[in-house]
Amino acid sequence: MSFASYIFILIFMPLTVFIKLFLDGRKYYMAADIFLICASFVFCGFYKPVYACVLLVSLVINFLFSRLLLKKSGQKMLLTGAIAVNVLALFYFKYFNFCLSAFAKIRGGEFRALDIILPLGISFYTFRQLAYLVDSYRGETKDVSFREYALFISYFPTLIQGPITLQESFIPQLKDLNSRKADYTRLSHGLYLFSVGLLKKTLFADVFGRAVDTAFAYPDLLSSSDVILISLFYTFQLYFDFSGYCDMAEGVSGMMNIKLPHNFDSPYKAVSIEDFWRRWHMTLTGFLRKYIYFPLGGSRRGKIRTYINILIIFLISGIWHGANYTFIIWGLIHGMLNCFDRLIKKLMPEKQNTLVKCIRVVLTFTAVNFLWLLFRCGSLSQAAMLFGRLFEGRTEGMTAVISSGFNIPEFRIVESFVPFAASMVTKMPALPAYIFLGAAAAVVFVCRNSHETEFKPDVKTALFTIAALFWSVMSFTGISSFIYAGF
Amino acid sequence: MKKTDAPAGKEKKWFAAVTLSCLFLFVLCAGLTIFVDPYFHYHAPVEGISYSLTDGRYQNDGIARHFKYDTVITGTSMAENFKTSEADVLFNAHTVKITYRGGLFKEVDQGVKRALSSGNDVKRVIRSLDYSFLVKDKDQKHDDLDFGHLEPPEFMTNDNPFDDAAYLLNKSIFTEAVAGDLKNSLDGEPSDTFDEYGNWMAEAPGFGKDQVLSTYVIQGRVSEDVPVSEAELKTVHDNLEQNVIQTALDNPETEFYLFITPYSIYYWDMMDSQGKLKWQLDIEEAAVRQLLEVPNIKLFAWGDRADIVTNADNYKDQAHYGDWINTMILNDMAAGDSLITKENCDGYFERERELYMNFDYEGLH
Numbered sequence: 001m002s003f004a005s006y007i008f009i010l011i012f013m014p015l016t017v018f019i020k021l022f023l024d025g026r027k028y029y030m031a032a033d034i035f036l037i038c039a040s041f042v043f044c045g046f047y048k049p050v051y052a053c054v055l056l057v058s059l060v061i062n063f064l065f066s067r068l069l070l071k072k073s074g075q076k077m078l079l080t081g082a083i084a085v086n087v088l089a090l091f092y093f094k095y096f097n098f099c100l101s102a103f104a105k106i107r108g109g110e111f112r113a114l115d116i117i118l119p120l121g122i123s124f125y126t127f128r129q130l131a132y133l134v135d136s137y138r139g140e141t142k143d144v145s146f147r148e149y150a151l152f153i154s155y156f157p158t159l160i161q162g163p164i165t166l167q168e169s170f171i172p173q174l175k176d177l178n179s180r181k182a183d184y185t186r187l188s189h190g191l192y193l194f195s196v197g198l199l200k201k202t203l204f205a206d207v208f209g210r211a212v213d214t215a216f217a218y219p220d221l222l223s224s225s226d227v228i229l230i231s232l233f234y235t236f237q238l239y240f241d242f243s244g245y246c247d248m249a250e251g252v253s254g255m256m257n258i259k260l261p262h263n264f265d266s267p268y269k270a271v272s273i274e275d276f277w278r279r280w281h282m283t284l285t286g287f288l289r290k291y292i293y294f295p296l297g298g299s300r301r302g303k304i305r306t307y308i309n310i311l312i313i314f315l316i317s318g319i320w321h322g323a324n325y326t327f328i329i330w331g332l333i334h335g336m337l338n339c340f341d342r343l344i345k346k347l348m349p350e351k352q353n354t355l356v357k358c359i360r361v362v363l364t365f366t367a368v369n370f371l372w373l374l375f376r377c378g379s380l381s382q383a384a385m386l387f388g389r390l391f392e393g394r395t396e397g398m399t400a401v402i403s404s405g406f407n408i409p410e411f412r413i414v415e416s417f418v419p420f421a422a423s424m425v426t427k428m429p430a431l432p433a434y435i436f437l438g439a440a441a442a443v444v445f446v447c448r449n450s451h452e453t454e455f456k457p458d459v460k461t462a463l464f465t466i467a468a469l470f471w472s473v474m475s476f477t478g479i480s481s482f483i484y485a486g487f
Numbered sequence: 488m489k490k491t492d493a494p495a496g497k498e499k500k501w502f503a504a505v506t507l508s509c510l511f512l513f514v515l516c517a518g519l520t521i522f523v524d525p526y527f528h529y530h531a532p533v534e535g536i537s538y539s540l541t542d543g544r545y546q547n548d549g550i551a552r553h554f555k556y557d558t559v560i561t562g563t564s565m566a567e568n569f570k571t572s573e574a575d576v577l578f579n580a581h582t583v584k585i586t587y588r589g590g591l592f593k594e595v596d597q598g599v600k601r602a603l604s605s606g607n608d609v610k611r612v613i614r615s616l617d618y619s620f621l622v623k624d625k626d627q628k629h630d631d632l633d634f635g636h637l638e639p640p641e642f643m644t645n646d647n648p649f650d651d652a653a654y655l656l657n658k659s660i661f662t663e664a665v666a667g668d669l670k671n672s673l674d675g676e677p678s679d680t681f682d683e684y685g686n687w688m689a690e691a692p693g694f695g696k697d698q699v700l701s702t703y704v705i706q707g708r709v710s711e712d713v714p715v716s717e718a719e720l721k722t723v724h725d726n727l728e729q730n731v732i733q734t735a736l737d738n739p740e741t742e743f744y745l746f747i748t749p750y751s752i753y754y755w756d757m758m759d760s761q762g763k764l765k766w767q768l769d770i771e772e773a774a775v776r777q778l779l780e781v782p783n784i785k786l787f788a789w790g791d792r793a794d795i796v797t798n799a800d801n802y803k804d805q806a807h808y809g810d811w812i813n814t815m816i817l818n819d820m821a822a823g824d825s826l827i828t829k830e831n832c833d834g835y836f837e838r839e840r841e842l843y844m845n846f847d848y849e850g851l852h
Contacts, residue, residue, distance in 0.1 A: 006652035006653070006656065007649075007652075010513070010652070184498040184499040184501075184502050185498050187498070187502050188498045188501045188502040188505070191502065191505060191506075409658050409659050409662050409663065412662075412663075413662060457497055457498045457501035457502075458501075461501075462501055462504055462505050462508075465505050466505055466508045466509055466512070469505075469509050470509055470512045470513070471658065473513070473656055474516070474656050474657060474658035474661065475658055476653065476656070476657075477642075477653040477654075477656075477657045477659075478657070478658070478659045479542060479545065479640075479657075479659040479660060479663070
């Protein structure tokens with residue numbers, strides 16, 4: 001199930017929030033937790049029940065491992081084995097076909113992909129469980145019941161795209177019975193945050209996403225400026241989609257009195273790659289730092305070892321994001337840029353004027369923007385083709401076609417009221433796309449993010465929430481434009 | 488997000504106001520859409536409302552289910568320019584048109600099935616059969632819709648009421664179709680007619696040799712003929728069996744007026760360049776012979792009419808002819824002209840092969 005769907009907004013979310021708060025209000029805390037677990041499994045297995053089965057099996061096995069780790073302290077072998085089981089499971093579902101294809105290429109043979117499902121959210125709940133196993137090894141999960149563990153792992157707001165919550169921040173909230181009463185402060189704030197996230201997803205991410213999909217369906221036809229355009233489109237798509245999702249997760253979770261960690265802090269305002277990773281997918285960075293970087297020694301074993309550790313972290317991050325060489329290269333480049341940032345950090349003056357900061361933001365954004373293009377490409381050869389196209393100076397492309405998706409009903413409504421708007425769009429078909437880019441850039445570079453702005457339950461926020469929720473739901477489906485090429 | 492301290496009562500009111508307002512707006516929007524029902528998903532047109540007929544894939548299913556008629560015109564863009572008013576006169580009928588631009592046989596057949604199960608006493612179905620869609624997988628509904636952003640609207644054609652939210656809470660439908668129909672009604676505009684529905688004559692860039700030649704490029708000519716394979720013949724057979732013939736057999740009281748679309752000589756020029764002239768003719772012959780076995784199928788074809796297919800002024804590209812050809816098709820159907828039968832089909836094939844195998848294609852350029 002997706003947050004941005006009719007069934008979630010109109011049925012699942014209101015029902016789940018209401019029943020959860022009702023049960024908590026009656027002090028049926030166990031029933032409330034069990035209900036939420038069931039709701040999470042329904043959420044997970046809604047389109048494919050097998051996803052819920054995989055989650056259940058993974059959850060049970062890991063809880064048993066964690067219990068063994070608590071009983072027998074200092075069992076490094078047991079911990080290694082438990083981690084290996086999870087990593088192997090993740091490897092099988094996510095990376096087995098990729099490895100088979102790589103192996104076939106080396107041997108020069110034919111590759112036939114196996115029909116392996118990719119269970120929903122497996123990357124996220126695997127990482128959460130790995131963290132939990134390490135915490136169990138350290139004796140930190142003694143008073144966590146199976147019910148609490150099951151809810152922590154299956155919790156539907158965090159299932160598909162995180163944030164990667166840790167037991168130390170999640171479980172105490174379940175045990176804090178005082179915080180489980182229905183609270184209109186949290187309900188209204190949560191609803192507001194959810195609507196902000198939904199608006200980001202439907203009105204920005206999905207619109208950018210359609211243009212990107214169109215372009216990547218015909219990459220050979222792109223001009224040099226098209227490549228720049230779609231890199232920007234994808235950069236904004238990714239941000240609005242991911243941060244929108246996280247806002248929705250925080251919002252719906254907040255309504256149920258469970259606070260989730262922030263995952264984004266205006267990442268495109270970063271002044272360096274190091275700063276970028278302090279603002280982008282913050283819980284992933286936190287997980288990698290706590291459970292991999294620090295155990296490897298962090299920065300305490302000399303400069304060279306520090307840089308190696310950083311590269312390892314980013315290599316793991318790249319691999320975690322997807323089964324393709326593009327993700328690996330993307331991760332490694334980010335790692336190298338991170339090392340470079342550390343190298344030159346000492347050369348940077350502590351206080352920098354606005355101009356210097358702006359230049360650094362632009363440079364960082366440019367690097368991140370083009371690295372996202374690599375992230376999106378289906379193969380290294382496609383990436384090489386697109387990056388090469390950047391420098392070819394090719395003028396003939398498909399700007400009008402990839403921009404056509406930006407002429408959304410909202411613009412057409414404006415065109416019907418503003419006399420010269422329609423003729424402007426006729427003369428400059430890409431104008432709506434540029435307006436969208438401008439609006440996205442303003443939101444990302446100028447506006448304060450949803451965690452910096454103060455929420456006040458007043459008329460302004462009420463009207464915004466109503467408009468955002470209503471218009472976003474109305475935007476879930478459009479009318480297909482069948483531009484039949486043979487016609 | 489930082490929260491300010493506000494009285495709990497204020498936030499309770501805020502939450503109640505927002506949720507009730509959203510609920511109200513959803514109900515209002517859905518209610519208006521159900522009432523106007525621009526795509527006839529729930530009911531026939533409401534008297535007093537002026538309906539635009541513009542979105543074939545959204546409206547066809549509703550038209551098939553809720554309108555009253557005894558004749559259906561269907562097919563691809565080859566059938567979009569038919570005038571139902573002409574069919575009404577020629578056949579003394581009450582005709583609707585439900586066409587699927589770019590639709591393969593399966594998609595068109597689904598529309599025909601919907602019409603035949605609508606409760607109307609459907610006496611005849613007039614349907615185009617495109618040459619180029621004969622060799623298509625029987626379960627394929629359409630080719631890649633180039634540059635299309637969204638999938639075709641399954642929610643408009645299935646019987647699942649739960650996905651109707653995509654129709655009832657859809658900003659494009661609400662702001663364009665619902666609001667558009669209401670505005671037209673207030674302005675006193677009449678509803679679109681089926682003559683206008685899907686008609687692309689106004690969109691056509693022009694007709695004639697220069698226009699047609701501008702739509703395709705011959706890369707070079709292959710000297711060897713490409714033979715038809717058994718697999719291709721089976722594909723054609725299965726495609727016709729499932730998506731044309733079975734529906735006719737299931738509805739023996741209905742007459743199926745099918746016609747092979749008279750593509751221009753420029754289409755055959757392209758086939759010739761690819762070595763597929765004989766290939767296409769063999770495919771067509773196999774298809775025709777298969778269709779002639781069905782008693783309630785009347786098959787019409789003009790492939791042997793050099794006066795039509797070689798006249799570039801009839802076409803805007805290799806395949807698409809002007810609406811005067813559609814008029815001619817209807818007239819011939821009503822009069823029984825250009826009807827292919829078991830008795831005359833050999834002569835038809837012979838004339839076709841004579842025309843296309845011996846034509847001077849180089850002279851077209």
